Amino acid sequence: MNPRESKSPIPDGYSRRSFVKAMSTALGANIVFANWMPQGLVPVLLAQSPEPFSIPSKPGLTILNDRPLNAETAAHLLNDPITPASRLFVRNNGLPPVTPDPNTWKLTIAGESVVKSKTYTLKDLKTKFKHIDLALTLECGGNGRAEFYPPASGNQWTIGAVGCPVWNGVRLKDVLEDCGIKKDAVYVAYHSADRHLSQDPTKDAISRGVPITKALEKESMIAWGMNGEPLPSHHGFPLRMVCGGWPGSTSGKWVKQIDIRNIVHDGTKMSGGSYQVPMFPVKAGATVPAEAMKIIESMPVKSLITYPKSGAEISTKDSLKINGHAWAGDLSVSSVSLSIDFGQTWIKTALKKPINRLAWQQWSAKIKFPKKGYYEVWARAIDSEGTSQPMLIPGWNPKGYLNNSCHRIAVYVA
Amino acid sequence: MSPKMKTNVLFHLTAWMILLTCLSTLEAAETKTDLATGLAIAKSWNLVATHCMLCHSTKGFTAVRLDRRNWEKIIRTMQEKNGLWQLGDIEPKILDYLEQNYGLSEENYNPKIRRPLLD
Numbered sequence: 140m141n142p143r144e145s146k147s148p149i150p151d152g153y154s155r156r157s158f159v160k161a162m163s164t165a166l167g168a169n170i171v172f173a174n175w176m177p178q179g180l181v182p183v184l185l186a187q188s189p190e191p192f193s194i195p196s197k198p199g200l201t202i203l204n205d206r207p208l209n210a211e212t213a214a215h216l217l218n219d220p221i222t223p224a225s226r227l228f229v230r231n232n233g234l235p236p237v238t239p240d241p242n243t244w245k246l247t248i249a250g251e252s253v254v255k256s257k258t259y260t261l262k263d264l265k266t267k268f269k270h271i272d273l274a275l276t277l278e279c280g281g282n283g284r285a286e287f288y289p290p291a292s293g294n295q296w297t298i299g300a301v302g303c304p305v306w307n308g309v310r311l312k313d314v315l316e317d318c319g320i321k322k323d324a325v326y327v328a329y330h331s332a333d334r335h336l337s338q339d340p341t342k343d344a345i346s347r348g349v350p351i352t353k354a355l356e357k358e359s360m361i362a363w364g365m366n367g368e369p370l371p372s373h374h375g376f377p378l379r380m381v382c383g384g385w386p387g388s389t390s391g392k393w394v395k396q397i398d399i400r401n402i403v404h405d406g407t408k409m410s411g412g413s414y415q416v417p418m419f420p421v422k423a424g425a426t427v428p429a430e431a432m433k434i435i436e437s438m439p440v441k442s443l444i445t446y447p448k449s450g451a452e453i454s455t456k457d458s459l460k461i462n463g464h465a466w467a468g469d470l471s472v473s474s475v476s477l478s479i480d481f482g483q484t485w486i487k488t489a490l491k492k493p494i495n496r497l498a499w500q501q502w503s504a505k506i507k508f509p510k511k512g513y514y515e516v517w518a519r520a521i522d523s524e525g526t527s528q529p530m531l532i533p534g535w536n537p538k539g540y541l542n543n544s545c546h547r548i549a550v551y552v553a
Numbered sequence: 554m555s556p557k558m559k560t561n562v563l564f565h566l567t568a569w570m571i572l573l574t575c576l577s578t579l580e581a582a583e584t585k586t587d588l589a590t591g592l593a594i595a596k597s598w599n600l601v602a603t604h605c606m607l608c609h610s611t612k613g614f615t616a617v618r619l620d621r622r623n624w625e626k627i628i629r630t631m632q633e634k635n636g637l638w639q640l641g642d643i644e645p646k647i648l649d650y651l652e653q654n655y656g657l658s659e660e661n662y663n664p665k666i667r668r669p670l671l672d
Contacts, residue, residue: 205610205612206608207613209613295616337608337636342635411634
């Protein structure tokens with residue numbers, strides 16, 4: 140490499156070994172470095188801006204991490220039935236591609252169980268296959284992690300790693316069938332253009348997927364748009380997978396390749412406890428062996444109160460208009476109820492049908508409060524199979540997934 | 554590698570280490586958190602900055618409270634899957650720092666969280 144072209148703060152030709160030695164000297168300690176070490180290793184990278192960080196296209200989102208970028212949305216900012224791009228949470232495992240070119244972007248369908256591997260440009264996808272527009276709920280498997288005790292490592296999501304935009308694209312099924320699916324197909328897995336945080340080119344930041352049955356559902360998509368616009372860069376521009384109702388990590392962003400596998404996909408973050416929960420209830424804080432863990436599939440029933448904002452004030456003379464959303468993974472929601480007396484009695488809300496399968500549903504109610512004072516409004520959804528959200532945090536699991544406990548807001552009645 | 558390059562790198566490294574040390578001294582008087590890194594200023598905080606911040610920021614882990622055993626698990630995962638090198642005799646220093654500043658102690662307990670019964 141020409142030294143003038145080098146972006147690394149380490150001068151070229153400076154060997155790793157001597158650099159490590161220099162680092163050890165500088166640190167006054169013996170470092171036993173091993174394996175691979177990233178290019179550009181210099182404390183310049185240590186600096187983190189002391190200024191409060193924000194995402195210009197997403198005002199009001201709470202930043203949980205800035206490298207990799209992760210941000211969630213406060214409940215009251217999620218009031219729209221269709222989530223605008225500016226209010227959709229951001230979940231990254233790695234470093235997104237900097238300037239992806241939609242004109243040269245290619246998607247290859249491959250894997251052991253593809254009859255004929257094919258490569259498509261965006262134009263091919265747009266001209267060859269039927270277009271679909273679907274509102275699909277996307278929720279991070281770790282949404283609600285912040286409430287688990289003992290705490291789990293990872294982004295401390297509270298409530299807002301969920302949203303339901305309209306996705307524009309084609310059916311994943313149509314594209315897979317255009318290539319042909321062998322009878323032994325088990326799983327459909329994506330490979331993406333985001334880079335591993337260490338910048339090691341041999342590592343994937345994340346490579347997950349869904350069983351073939353989920354991939355072939357008519358709602359599983361390859362999307363190039365969100366709410367009628369090209370995908371925003373934070374959400375996978377120019378192309379991504381969307382598998383509504385399943386952990387967001389199954390909906391790969393910046394997708395370059397989709398493999399039809401004859402085994403359960405073994406990519407990055409498919410094992411080691413990532414997006415897995417124990418097969419049976421475990422004591423909080425327990426160490427669970429790998430063979431006792433299972434991959435999370437459909438997300439559990441859950442709801443949000445998106446209006447009013449927690450802390451609302453109201454007079455005893457008035458009724459409180461209250462509303463929100465409810466969703467239930469692969470299922471639908473059959474009812475949403477509210478309690479203003481800490482779960483002793485429940486008030487049924489008016490619940491709308493989903494705009495399409497796997498979209499979240501809107502509920503609303505008017506509440507009269509009997510007397511002055513402090514109230515908490517709790518919301519509880521029940522899915523189409525009769526399973527309810529728990530009031531309190533559900534079963535502890537090592538990585539803090541699937542907290543679908545009731546959302547609550549404070550209301551002051553004066 | 555030329556001696557000039559070597560001097561250059563050593564100069565940059567030393568300058569950064571001095572700067573970090575100065576920052577820690579300055580910040581300690583006013584606040585316990587280093588503004589540049591977001592880390593609690595305590596013994597060995599600069600080691601955490603050096604070894605953990607090359608790939609990711611501190612925001613992802615300073616919000617977490619874990620016991621020593623689980624912090625050690627995180628280091629192992631970083632080594633097995635994410636390219637972190639062997640830390641040698643630095644590891645116990647980093648674990649001491651994480652345990653003392655981001656540990657699972659009574660004073661770090663978030664009272665909003667309902668604890669499991671366990672017994």
